[in-house]
Amino acid sequence: MLTVTSPNTVDWENMPLDEMAYGNAIDCDLTKRCGDLMVDELDYLGCLDLYENCLSLILPIMAEVENKGLLVDTDELNDIGSLLETEIERIENKMFTILPKGSFEKGEVNFASPKQLGEVMFSSKGLKMTPRMWSEKTGEPSTSEAHIKDLSKDLRRDKKANESRIEFLDCLLEYRKRVKQFKTYVNGIKSALEYNGDGRVYSQYNFATVVTGRLSCSAPQVKKRVEGKRGKVNKIFKKGVSFHTLPRPDEEGKDRVNIRDMFIADNGYTFLAADYSAAELRVLAHVSQEPNLIQAFKSGEDLHKYTASLVYGKTIDKITKKERQIAKSVSFLIVYGGGPEKLADQVGISIEEAKDVFFKFFKAYPGIKFWMEATAASIREKKYSESIFGRRRHLPNVDSPNNKLKHQAIRQGINFIIQSSASDIMLHGILSLYARSRKIGLEILATVHDSIEAQISHEKISEAAEIMRSSLSDTSIFKKLYDIDFAVPMAVDVEIGSSFGDVKEAHFDEKGNLTNAQELSEYVQTKANSRSY
DNA sequence: GCTGACGGCGCC
DNA sequence: AAAGGGCGCCGTCAGC
Numbered sequence: 001m002l003t004v005t006s007p008n009t010v011d012w013e014n015m016p017l018d019e020m021a022y023g024n025a026i027d028c029d030l031t032k033r034c035g036d037l038m039v040d041e042l043d044y045l046g047c048l049d050l051y052e053n054c055l056s057l058i059l060p061i062m063a064e065v066e067n068k069g070l071l072v073d074t075d076e077l078n079d080i081g082s083l084l085e086t087e088i089e090r091i092e093n094k095m096f097t098i099l100p101k102g103s104f105e106k107g108e109v110n111f112a113s114p115k116q117l118g119e120v121m122f123s124s125k126g127l128k129m130t131p132r133m134w135s136e137k138t139g140e141p142s143t144s145e146a147h148i149k150d151l152s153k154d155l156r157r158d159k160k161a162n163e164s165r166i167e168f169l170d171c172l173l174e175y176r177k178r179v180k181q182f183k184t185y186v187n188g189i190k191s192a193l194e195y196n197g198d199g200r201v202y203s204q205y206n207f208a209t210v211v212t213g214r215l216s217c218s219a220p221q222v223k224k225r226v227e228g229k230r231g232k233v234n235k236i237f238k239k240g241v242s243f244h245t246l247p248r249p250d251e252e253g254k255d256r257v258n259i260r261d262m263f264i265a266d267n268g269y270t271f272l273a274a275d276y277s278a279a280e281l282r283v284l285a286h287v288s289q290e291p292n293l294i295q296a297f298k299s300g301e302d303l304h305k306y307t308a309s310l311v312y313g314k315t316i317d318k319i320t321k322k323e324r325q326i327a328k329s330v331s332f333l334i335v336y337g338g339g340p341e342k343l344a345d346q347v348g349i350s351i352e353e354a355k356d357v358f359f360k361f362f363k364a365y366p367g368i369k370f371w372m373e374a375t376a377a378s379i380r381e382k383k384y385s386e387s388i389f390g391r392r393r394h395l396p397n398v399d400s401p402n403n404k405l406k407h408q409a410i411r412q413g414i415n416f417i418i419q420s421s422a423s424d425i426m427l428h429g430i431l432s433l434y435a436r437s438r439k440i441g442l443e444i445l446a447t448v449h450d451s452i453e454a455q456i457s458h459e460k461i462s463e464a465a466e467i468m469r470s471s472l473s474d475t476s477i478f479k480k481l482y483d484i485d486f487a488v489p490m491a492v493d494v495e496i497g498s499s500f501g502d503v504k505e506a507h508f509d510e511k512g513n514l515t516n517a518q519e520l521s522e523y524v525q526t527k528a529n530s531r532s533y
Numbered sequence: 534g535c536t537g538a539c540g541g542c543g544c545c
Numbered sequence: 546a547a548a549g550g551g552c553g554c555c556g557t558c559a560g561c
Contacts, residue, residue: 110556110557112541112555112556112557113556113557113558114539114540114541114556114557115557115558116557135539135540137538137539137540138539138540140540142540142541143540143541144540144541144542145541145542176541176542177542177543179555179556180541180542180543180554180555181543183554183555183556184543184554184555188554188555209552209553210551210552211551212550212551212552214545214551214552216551216552216553217552217553218552218553218554219553219554241553241554242543242544242552242553242554243544244543244544244545244552244553245542245543245544245545245552245553245554246543246544247542247543247544248543248544275545279545280545280550332549332550333549335549335550336549336550336551337548337549337550338548338549338550339547339548339549341547341548342548342549403546403547403548404547404548407547407548408548408549408550410548411548411549411550412550412551414550415549415550415551416550416551418550419545419550419551423551448544448545449544449545449551449552450545451545
């Protein structure tokens with residue numbers, strides 16, 4: 001609320017209603033007055049259409065999503081919880097046996113403290129490794145994953161002499177991952193369930209957080225004064241988790257822990273997820289108007305294979321997994337502003353090879369290079385960049401005397417256009433879907449940047465799948481609303497299953513009909529029948 | 534006991 | 546020459 005200067009010290013839950021009503025009234029008044037001014041400003045800047053066609057409409061829809069929340073499978077939660085507990089204990093014990101005898105005993109050192117862990121890894125008392133990356137802010141030796149992997153890779157050159165070090169580093173990464181899963185999700189969801197009391201968890205979708213216009217997602221919290229304690233608010237209760245950071249299992253199926261399995265559709269409902277395939281690269285095709293990239297998307301071929309075939313001068317059927325992976329990486333690095341060094345690091349090739357890949361990529365898609373250069377020039381001149389829907393990001397750092405900041409601003413500006421445009425396409429997709437969802441009873445449960453999660457009663461999965469696919473992929477609305485001829489189709493994949501973590505691809509025929517409905521629905525029903533709800 | 538900065542890492 | 550965009554959340558630690 002606008003009128004609250006220190007929200008963390010206010011006890012909302014115990015506030016008298018009239019006091020809260022008064023505060024809210026002031027907020028409404030101020031918001032309205034600010035709103036009128038801002039509408040004029042939006043009009044002046046050329047993005048009032050976006051606000052009226054999309055942003056103003058989507059707010060109440062997301063409020064509905066927030067209030068609906070998601071059902072948690074508590075059996076799954078408990079299973080994952082005890083699995084993680086024993087796993088964490090096992091790894092921790094193992095780590096202490098690896099350390100030199102008499103150096104660090106269990107209970108004496110906390111691996112979660114980068115400072116203490118640094119002692120273990122780098123001091124003469126510990127594993128005596130030589131650091132080569134340091135924190136930018138504090139100058140302390142880094143214990144980051146990148147550093148650990150780098151050290152580990154080097155140690156493996158003399159495997160015999162470094163056996164225990166390598167093992168420790170492997171354990172450390174595993175330990176961190178499991179601890180994070182346990183602390184953030186098992187603990188987090190358990191305490192949320194305890195507070196909510198309805199078996200559900202909730203997320204909050206924030207509209208004015210992300211510079212590009214993406215929604216951010218966070219766990220709503222209640223600040224509360226606990227009985228028996230004096231003074232102001234002294235406890236924070238979380239009502240859920242951020243849905244945007246839920247981990248995926250390392251290897252689908254192989255990892256026994258899949259945090260996403262804990263989130264399920266309501267009893268009698270099937271879980272559906274629709275996501276745009278390569279949304280940002282499609283936007284890149286549109287803004288750059290690169291003919292080969294446009295053709296790649298129009299062809300309906302696998303994009304990364306298509307790109308690889310241009311880069312390596314081979315037919316698509318000759319493209320190896322590795323070549324496809326390289327083509328995929330280089331595409332995303334372009335969107336983020338990454339260079340050959342990152343590519344080499346990511347896919348395990350030499351920097352020379354990586355430079356060659358970049359060269360050939362730009363040769364295959366010359367319009368991308370041209371667009372990036374033209375865009376950079378425009379950003380330097382105007383000090384801002386602008387998305388296809390008229391959103392702007394101001395980038396004063398293009399004039400910074402600091403080279404790093406200067407180049408960073410250019411990358412941010414280029415990425416802004418792509419990320420922001422993709423984000424608004426998705427918001428329009430939500431609107432289209434919502435408009436068609438009511439009559440079949442489809443309910444949106446969550447959104448994650450380029451995907452929408454929803455539920456539908458079992459018997460209507462075919463209709464629901466088709467509605468999700470067709471609403472999200474409809475680009476004709478951009479012509480209608482903004483006179484934009486979108487250059488490529490927005491392809492959408494739909495998945496259907498028994499939980500957020502357990503979905504299988506839906507297949508459609510040319511007419512858009514779901515062809516594997518029978519198989520999917522049997523699978524989902526079987527799963528649902530085994531649940532206690 | 535609280536706050537904010539920081540390291541670290543999850544996702545798109 | 547070097548260059549990864551955008552977030553949220555956890556624990557630790559220093560400072561008040």
